Amino acid sequence: MIAAAFALWTHMPAMAGETTMLEDSLASAWKGEGTVGYGAPSRADLDAMEGVFVRLLRGVRGAALAREALALGWSVRTERRGAVAWTVVAELRDRRGGRGLYAFADRGRHALQAPHVPSDKLTGQILLEYASDGLPRALAWNTVTRGRADLAHLDGTYLIAFSRAFARVFPAEKIVQLHGFDAGRRRTTEAADSAAIVSAARRDPPAELKSATRCMRCKVHPQTRLYGVDVLELGGTTNSVAAALRAAGYGGFVHLEMDLPLRQALAGDAGKRRALLACVGGSK
Numbered sequence: 001m002i003a004a005a006f007a008l009w010t011h012m013p014a015m016a017g018e019t020t021m022l023e024d025s026l027a028s029a030w031k032g033e034g035t036v037g038y039g040a041p042s043r044a045d046l047d048a049m050e051g052v053f054v055r056l057l058r059g060v061r062g063a064a065l066a067r068e069a070l071a072l073g074w075s076v077r078t079e080r081r082g083a084v085a086w087t088v089v090a091e092l093r094d095r096r097g098g099r100g101l102y103a104f105a106d107r108g109r110h111a112l113q114a115p116h117v118p119s120d121k122l123t124g125q126i127l128l129e130y131a132s133d134g135l136p137r138a139l140a141w142n143t144v145t146r147g148r149a150d151l152a153h154l155d156g157t158y159l160i161a162f163s164r165a166f167a168r169v170f171p172a173e174k175i176v177q178l179h180g181f182d183a184g185r186r187r188t189t190e191a192a193d194s195a196a197i198v199s200a201a202r203r204d205p206p207a208e209l210k211s212a213t214r215c216m217r218c219k220v221h222p223q224t225r226l227y228g229v230d231v232l233e234l235g236g237t238t239n240s241v242a243a244a245l246r247a248a249g250y251g252g253f254v255h256l257e258m259d260l261p262l263r264q265a266l267a268g269d270a271g272k273r274r275a276l277l278a279c280v281g282g283s284k
Contacts, residue, residue, distance in 0.1 A: 021079040029143040038098035038149035053165035079147040098144025101107035111138040120180035122263040167250035192234040197257040201242030215279035
């Protein structure tokens with residue numbers, strides 16, 4: 001076990017033109033997805049892994065942490081991309097259970113989540129592009145289809161453990177959850193005509209989210225609307241991650257719905273990605 005933990009803890013530079021360890025980890029997490037189900041974790045395992053996430057967010061690295069994660073069914077590996085070192089926490093191949101994929105940088109601000117890969121097209125890719133930009137502090141992807149387990153609406157998930165850990169370590173920063181919507185399926189004109197719908201996952205948005213929405217209208221897309229003020233659809237009010245964070249006293253959760261053209265623009269435009277994160281994070 002000790003030898004395996006040391007083998008799993010690697011720290012290497014990525015070569016130009018190669019796929020990154022993070023890209024490979026995401027592809028591996030979805031390989032043969034049809035054979036992977038979802039297993040609800042125990043409270044003890046969730047608590048233990050939340051502790052691992054907390055230490056990673058605080059900058060702890062090394063074989064001792066890798067051994068602890070290994071015992072819980074996870075590999076921990078680090079790769080340097082330019083000025084940023086990304087540490088990737090992935091399920092072991094023989095212990096896959098739809099628990100997610102997580103990445104932690106040694107710098108940056110805010111956390112981004114894509115809980116509905118692949119149904120919310122390009123949201124997972126947008127997170128990979130953000131990793132290449134070196135902007136966020138932490139990233140999280142689902143690794144089971146929404147039909148098997150909707151991690152944005154289940155309690156007791158590793159996504160919640162990741163979110164709680166981030167809120168504990170960086171209470172003044174944001175957790176931004178990315179979603180995609182189909183304008184043709186909306187009930188109201190306001191929603192159908194939106195490129196983005198920003199929400200705090202509650203009906204009464206805080207003042208800072210109103211400011212973030214104005215910033216996004218100027219710098220990301222003019223058809224950005226605020227849930228509870230401009231539009232009453234797609235507010236994420238039943239989101240389980242948001243509910244868990246509110247219960248913990250954290251108020252920095254942002255639910256962001258985007259139409260496909262905006263997702264396409266974000267996937268291909270580093271300047272637009274930077275502007276979005278700056279607006280939502282309050283650095284205008």
